[in-house]
Amino acid sequence: MEEGSAHAPPGLLRMHRDAMEIGGAPLRTDDGVAGKAPRRGDGQRDGYAIGLVGFRETVPAHEPESLERCLVHGEDHLPVRVGLCPNLDFCRRCGIAKQRAFHHVEGGVVVESGSPPQPGRAGEESRGVDGHGSEVVEGVHHRLEKVPSPSVHAHHRVGNRLIPGPCPGPGPSGAQGDRARPRPVDAEKDRHLCESKEMEVVVASHPSALLHDTGPRHPERGQRVTAVLEGIQATGLAMAEIEAPEIDRSELALVHDPTYIEMIQTFCGLGGGALDMDTFVSAESWQAALTASGGLRAVVEELETRSDATGFAVSRPPGHHAMPDRAMGFCLFNNVAVVAAILRSRGERVAILDWDVHHGNGTQAMLGDDPGVLYVSIHQDHFYPFAGNVSDIELGEAKGTVVNVPLPAGTAGDVYRQAWDTLVIPVLAQFEPDWVLVSAGFDAHSHDELASFYLESADYGYMAGRLAAVHPPNRTVFSLEGGYDLTALRDSVRSALTGMDGEFVEPESAYRSPDHSGAALAAAAAVIGRHWRI
Secondary structure (H helix, E strand, O other), X not given: OOOOOOOOOOOHHHHHHHHHHHOOOEEEEOOOOEEEOOOOOOOOOOOOEOOOEOOOOOOOOOOOOOOOEOOOOOOEEEEEOOOOOOOEEEEOOOOOEOOOOOOOOOOOOEOOOOOOOOOOOOOOOOXXXXXXXXXXXXXXXXXXXXXXXXXXXXXXXXXXXXXXXXOOOOXXXXXXXXXXXXXXXXXXXXXXXXXXXXXXEEEEEOOHHHHOOOOOOOOOOOHHHHHHHHHHHHOOOEEEEEEOOOOOHHHHOOOOOHHHHHHHXXXXXXXXXXXXXXXXXXXXXXXXXXXXXXXHHHHHHHHOOOOOEEEEEOOOOOOOOOEOOEOEOOEOOOHHHHHHHHHHHOOOOEEEEEOOOOOOHHHHHHHOOOOOEEEEEEEEOOOOOOOOOHHHHHOOOOOOOEEEEEEOOOOEHHHHHHHHHHHHHHHHHHHOOOEEEEEEOOOOEOOXXXXXXXXXXXXXXXXXXXXXXXXXXXXXXXXXXXXXXXXXXXXXXXXXXXHHOOOOOOOOOOEEOOHHHHHHHHHHHHHHOOOOOO
């Protein structure tokens, strides 16, 4: 298919090359001076940017300006710079950290293993070792030696959860009645909202994810799996590891055309190659794709038996761009859509929260007409895959259940968190899902070169913490989508999971969104507010 044809948007890799030629989006830094966002210093690293640009270290504009008090001893927190964990604050007396530090890191991880919708329920039915591991981890140990207190470890628990209050905005209409209000917090049923406990993380991965070969210097590469696993381990939370099983073909066929499934198997069996300008497969990719979906299903099944846990499927290849009959954007099968369809076949209500910087066009295409599925995406506007308009909320048979929040290039965590708090969380609370599946892409990070958002790792912890305050972690599963800077990916995964466990803070950032980001958010809210109380 020709690039730029009516059937194919410009590819991710082509857009990345163009972005590097144009430069970064304008931002206002904390001193209010307009200009380009600071790029990363001089150090070349893991240069997978299609051979055109290396990756460099972002230098924050300022250090933390104030100390906070230890929740246990009242002592000042001491800001400490650690390469993997920026802005950790340690109590001078006891070493308790505001955010959990790395307590242990091992080098080289081996993968073993019409009318508005009613908000209530009524009316609906080998190569397993990462090539970069030893080099990075040696640097980690070198930096961690500078941490002033050796007593920091995973059992220091100081985080608190947020308890949902009244829904903001105007009250429900007479037709909706009290069903539209978030239900009261029940101390027994909602223990996850009221206390901080040692949460377990159910993790599914498979060695084939490392063998899915996309070619040299492709951003969607096997080291991403190792970076995610390192981030999970760095939380200090207990891990229940599952070797991801293969998904059944009949389950794939819930959302994919059977002839497409057969084509992918045959193409991989012949040795693979390019499916489009971005999406490449090898002989091993067939098993990797089956276990990417199967791992997510397995995590859901495991969480059904656990009360104090959450789940993370290390799904590679990713999935949210995959269409019913076409691969695109590095994706073969739509992992989240497949599992959502399985849950829907059992009568469960499913919310999909997509925080990847790219819109999940495949997910919306597959599930957008189902009133029992809520799809929410915050993504970069006028960007690959050139889909996800806020007006899509009016389309299809399930009006109101596709909630797109497109924001312009240059958007940072301030406006993104505002979108999360004022749109995503209220809509989710009113929808009342049984399950939340997070299309967990981390390419909105300021260090990620494939897009032009400026989130920090702590932003993902904040969003996960706010999510855990309104929905049980043991009915929440993260499925890996994008995220191509290995350090940012690792730190963001760690932050998201500790956020789910109740440890998150309002992030401080060197970046501020341009004025038109706030205007775009207000415009989206005006449309979404026709269907939901926000």
